[in-house]
Structures are given as structure tokens and as C-alpha cells.
Amino acid sequence: MNQPIRTAISIRENDSTNKIDEIEDRVICAICSDARFVRVTEDLTDPKFGKVEPCICSLYEDEQTRKTRLQRYSQLGPLKNRSFKNIDRTGRLIQPNDQKRYCEAVELIEHFAEYPVGWLVITGAHGVGKSHLAAAIVNKLIDKGEPGLFVNVADFLDELRSTYDDENDYQYDDIIEKYKEAPLLVIDDLGGYSATNWAEEKLIQIVTHRFNSEAATIFTCRDITFDTESRIMTKLLDPGISQVINLGVGSTSLLTTTGAMESDEIEQFQFDNFDPKARGLKGEYRKNLEGVLQLAKHWSQNPEGWLVFLGGNGCGKTHLAAAITGHRISQGENVAFANVPDLLDDFRSTFNNSSTSNFEVKFRKMKDVSLLVLDDMGAQSSSSWAEEKLYQLVNYRHLKKIPTIITTNCKLGDIQPRIASRLADIQISTVYEITAPDYRIGGTKII
Ligand SMILES: [Zn+2]
Numbered sequence: 001m002n003q004p005i006r007t008a009i010s011i012r013e014n015d016s017t018n019k020i021d022e023i024e025d026r027v028i029c030a031i032c033s034d035a036r037f038v039r040v041t042e043d044l045t046d047p048k049f050g051k052v053e054p055c056i057c058s059l060y061e062d063e064q065t066r067k068t069r070l071q072r073y074s075q076l077g078p079l080k081n082r083s084f085k086n087i088d089r090t091g092r093l094i095q096p097n098d099q100k101r102y103c104e105a106v107e108l109i110e111h112f113a114e115y116p117v118g119w120l121v122i123t124g125a126h127g128v129g130k131s132h133l134a135a136a137i138v139n140k141l142i143d144k145g146e147p148g149l150f151v152n153v154a155d156f157l158d159e160l161r162s163t164y165d166d167e168n169d170y171q172y173d174d175i176i177e178k179y180k181e182a183p184l185l186v187i188d189d190l191g192g193y194s195a196t197n198w199a200e201e202k203l204i205q206i207v208t209h210r211f212n213s214e215a216a217t218i219f220t221c222r223d224i225t226f227d228t229e230s231r232i233m234t235k236l237l238d239p240g241i242s243q244v245i246n247l248g249v250g251s252t253s254l255l256t257t258t259g260a261m262e263s264d265e266i267e268q269f270q271f272d273n274f275d276p277k278a279r280g281l282k283g284e285y286r287k288n289l290e291g292v293l294q295l296a297k298h299w300s301q302n303p304e305g306w307l308v309f310l311g312g313n314g315c316g317k318t319h320l321a322a323a324i325t326g327h328r329i330s331q332g333e334n335v336a337f338a339n340v341p342d343l344l345d346d347f348r349s350t351f352n353n354s355s356t357s358n359f360e361v362k363f364r365k366m367k368d369v370s371l372l373v374l375d376d377m378g379a380q381s382s383s384s385w386a387e388e389k390l391y392q393l394v395n396y397r398h399l400k401k402i403p404t405i406i407t408t409n410c411k412l413g414d415i416q417p418r419i420a421s422r423l424a425d426i427q428i429s430t431v432y433e434i435t436a437p438d439y440r441i442g443g444t445k446i447i
Contacts, residue, residue, distance in 0.1 A: 029057040036061075036069065037147060037183055049213055052183045063145070070142045076150050078273035079135035084110050087132055091247065098248060105245050106133065112243075113137040116148075116184050116216040121236050123223050124247030126255060126263035127329055130220035133247075134186045137218060141184060149182035152189050152268075157199050176202075180209045183216065189264065190221040190232070204231055211235050222264055254329045256365065259342020261322070261375075266337060269322035271297055276436075285436045289316065292432050296320040299430070300327040303371055303403035308423050310408055311434030317407040321373045324405060328371050336369040340377045340390070347386035363389065367396045370403065377408040379415055391418055398422040 028034050032055035040048040058066065071080060084106070091102030112120045116137065122130045138148035151159075156179065163172040179185060187207075208231075210217045224236060224244060236242055255263045276289035292309070299307050300323070307324075309317035325335045350359035366372060374394075395418075397404050412420045412431075423429055 029055060031055050032057065035181075039181065051213070051215075052181065066145050067142060070145070070147055073147055074138050074142060074150055076135055076138060078270065078275075079131060079150065080139070082132045082135035083139050084113070084133075084136045087129060087136060091128060093248070102128075102248060105247050108243075108245050109133050109137065110140075112218075113140040116141070116218075118214060118216065119211075119236070119242040120218045121224065121242055121244040122218065122220045122247065123244060125222060126267050127326065128247040130247060131188050131267075134188055134218050134220050138184070138186060146183065148184040148186065149179070150186040150188060151179065153187060153191075153203065154189065156187075157202065160202055176205060179206045184218070185210065185215070186218045186220070188220050189268075190219050200232075207232050207235060211238075211241065214241055254332065254334050255325065256334075256336040256369070257338070258336070258346055259339035261318075261337065261339065266322040266325055269319045270326060271300075271323045274316060274319050274323060279436065281436055288435045292316070292320065292434050295430070295432055296324055300324040303328065305401060305403065306398075306423070306429040307403075307405045308408075308429055308431040309406070309434060310410075310412070310431065311436070312409050312438060314438035315434040315436050317434055318375050321375055321405045321407050325371070325373055333371060334369050335371045335373065336366050337373040337375065338366070339375050343374070344386045344390060347389050348384070363393070366393055368402070371405070372397060372402070373405045373407075375405075375407050377406050377410070377415065377419070379410045387416070391416070394419050394422055398425065398428065401428055 029036070032038050034057075036055050036058040037052045038055045040046075040051045040053055043049060061069070074080070076082075087106060089103045089106050090099040091106075093099050093102055109120070109122065113136065120137075122133060124130050135150060138150050141148040159175055160172065163175065185206075187203075190203075207217075209215075219236060224233060236244070255266070257263055257266065271293065274293055276286050276293060279286075279289070281289065296307070303324075309320065311317050322337070325337050328335050346362075347359070350362075372393075394404075406423060408415065412424055415423065424431065
């Protein structure tokens with residue numbers, strides 16, 4: 001995450017010659033605290049309330065300096081290269097009608113990027129390109145020399161939580177202020193957070209402010225629920241400020257998930273944002289991570305046999321399994337992604353409910369799906385019915401040599417021997433031990 005940049009908090013002043021001189025001496029701008037834009041008015045009754053304009057100091061920047069600053073401000077991170085030029089305008093859809101509809105939706109979004117006024121809500125299923133398009137809007141602004149700020153809701157909440165430890169309230173206020181005052185803000189993956197009252201309240205604060213000030217804001221979310229209880233949703237549906245563009249169902253149906261992660265969470269984990277450099281690791285650890293990234297990318301091009309990632313919690317194995325999943329879905333392949341403890345619970349519950357027919361349908365699907373991810377395989381014993389089913393699943397895919405990814409934080413020797421021997425079968429399986437330490441300790445959200 002970039003350093004938070006303070007937003008404009010003062011009114012533009014006419015007599016600011018001395019302050020400009022300070023800018024040239026590379027002193028922080030006293031008018032805008034280096035936000036490079038300022039509020040037009042603080043008067044709530046003024047129709048221009050909530051509007052911002054460039055600070056006088058920004059006139060003294062050359063183009064490259066401005067672009068670099070705007071990129072840093074944008075918080076786009078791994079999405080910094082997403083543009084309207086590199087979006088697939090067919091949406092990777094198969095039916096010509098669907099492709100046409102998708103292409104039209106992209107054009108509407110591109111039009112919004114030219115004249116970003118009011119709110120834009122981009123909806124659509126996993127993998128349809130919502131975040132890509134929202135990032136493309138910000139990049140378009142940057143090209144024009146204008147600021148745009150991008151934040152994923154879950155990251156925003158993490159950012160706020162991180163101020164708890166610091167015991168300084170001003171930092172918290174700064175963060176809220178940053179998102180309230182951004183000239184254009186993207187709130188990515190609304191709904192992609194656990195909806196506690198606390199989280200909802202924080203978001204409402206920002207959303208309400210931007211609603212009242214009619215500040216340009218883009219939301220991405222899977223779907224809009226007509227939930228009148230949700231103060232955010234009712235605002236998103238307000239035709240006075242908001243237009244909703246649906247990108248369609250995309251490739252959702254290609255992915256089946258069991259447990260821990262929903263499809264839109266899996267979507268977050270890409271090769272682009274798996275960056276061994278960013279983890280500050282050196283030497284062997286770094287080489288090890290770069291190696292596994294290369295292997296995963298290579299394998300994802302044309303999956304054959306099995307891929308087994310060994311490594312401790314937070315080393316990045318689930319991230320890579322999810323990135324491969326995303327890539328295969330983009331290629332039109334069916335993938336099932338299952339968290340093994342949840343899968344076992346699932347098996348058990350169907351056994352208890354004696355809803356065997358459902359179980360058989362699901363089990364057959366997992367046996368035959370063209371790519372199966374078994375995430376977080378544990379050191380199960382082989383006693384229960386559910387674990388017997390897991391063994392049958394693994395054994396079937398082993399015999400048929402169907403592409404399968406297994407991640408585990410166990411040593412092979414700790415896994416039940418019947419399964420371990422299959423994982424270790426060099427005829428079919430590539431085993432890679434990730435040695436890097438926990439990614440998440442530094443506060444990053446990678447798993
Ligand atoms: Zn300034």
C-alpha cells in the first residue's frame with residue numbers, strides 16, 4: 001500500500017506567492033499539503049460544495065512528475081497497467097450477442113471515463129473485468145493529468161484497522177478524509193468484505209459524503225441487491241446520481257467453489273499481484289518464490305499432471321493456486337476450487353443428511369472436472385467416511401492423470417500414506433516446497 005497522501009483541506013487563496021516559492025524549494029505545499037488539489041468551498045450550502053480543483057502548486061509540475069505523482073496517489077498497484085486498450089472487448093464470451101452487449105457496456109464505461117460526472121456502478125460476475133475497467137478509468141484520468149483514487153473495500157477496512165494500534169486519531173481521520181475528498185474514487189469489490197456493523201458504518205461515512213457532494217465515484221460489485229435495509233445499496237440505485245452498467249454473467253459458471261473462498265475472492269489473487277520482490281525477501285527465499293511463480297505460470301498455460309505446493313501458512317501457495325484457477329477460467333476451462341477441511345465437512349454433512357443423490361452429483365463433478373484445486377490438504381487420518389471419500393477422489397484423478405493442484409502446509413510424511421504416495425508420484429506430480437516465510441505478517445493480504 002502506498003503512503004496515504006493527505007487530501008486538500010484548505011481553501012485556495014489568491015495571495016499565495018510565497019507559498020509557491022516554497023514549492024520550488026521542494027517544501028510541502030502549505031495550501032494543499034501536496035495533495036495538489038483543493039476544495040472549492042467548505043460552505044455546505046454552496047452548490048460547489050464537495051468539488052475540487054487543482055492546487056496552484058500543480059501548475060509548476062512537468063508532465064512526467066505529475067504522472068508519477070498521480071500514479072502513486074492512485075493506489076492502483078498491480079492494476080496500474082490496466083487500460084481500455086488492453087481489455088478484451090468480447091468479454092471472452094462465446095455467444096455473438098453476449099459479446100456485442102459486453103462491448104457496448106465497455107463503450108459506456110469508456111464514455112464515463114471521458115466525462116466522469118456522478119456515480120457509475122459496474123456489476124457483473126467473477127472474472128468479467130470489473131476491476132480492470134474501473135482501473136482503466138483511473139489510468140485514463142492519469143493520462144489527462146487528473147487524479148483518481150482506487151481502493152478495494154477489504155483493503156480500505158484493513159487500512160482503517162491498522163490505525164488502531166497507533167493510538168493517533170489524526171491518522172484515522174486522514175484516511176477517512178482521503179477517501180471523502182478524492183476528486184474521483186473507485187470503490188472496488190463492494191460486498192467483498194465481511195459485513196460487520198463497524199465496516200458498514202465506515203463505508204457509509206464515505207459513501208454518504210460523496211453522495212451529498214455528488215463526487216465522481218465508481219463502484220464495482222457482483223450484483224446490486226434491492227435490499228432497502230442497506231443504506232449503501234439504496235444510494236447506488238438512486239437514478240439522480242447513479243448509472244448502473246452490468247457486464248453480465250461472464251465466466252462464473254466455469255468455477256465451482258467449496259468453502260473458504262468465494263469466486264470473487266479467488267479473482268483477487270493473480271500472477272500480477274504475486275510479487276516476490278515486494279516481500280522484501282533476499283537470497284534463497286527470493287529465488288525460491290521466483291521459481292514457484294515461474295512454475296505456476298508455466299503450468300497454467302497447459303496444465304498436465306499434478307502440481308503440489310508444500311509450504312507454511314501464508315507462503316503464497318493458495319495465491320498461486322487461485323491465480324492458476326483464474327487463468328484457466330479465462331481460457332474457458334471448468335475449474336473446481338475446494339478448501340479441503342471445508343470439503344470434508346461438506347462430505348460429512350451430506351452423509352448425515354442422507355441426501356446421497358446430491359452427494360453423488362457433486363462428487364462425480366469433482367472427480368471429472370478438468371481442473372481441481374484441493375487447497376489446504378491437512379494431516380487427516382483415514383478413519384472416517386468423509387476421508388475415505390477424499391481418498392477415492394484423489395485416487396481416481398491419479399489413475400486418470402487429470403490435472404489437479406494440491407496445496408498443503410504439512411510435510412508429505414504427515415499426510416495419510418495412501419494420499420501422500422500419490423502426491424509424490426514423479427510420473428504425474430511436480431512437487432514444489434515454498435520456503436518463504438509468512439507473507440501476511442507484514443500486514444499484506446496475500447495467502
Ligand atoms: Zn498545493
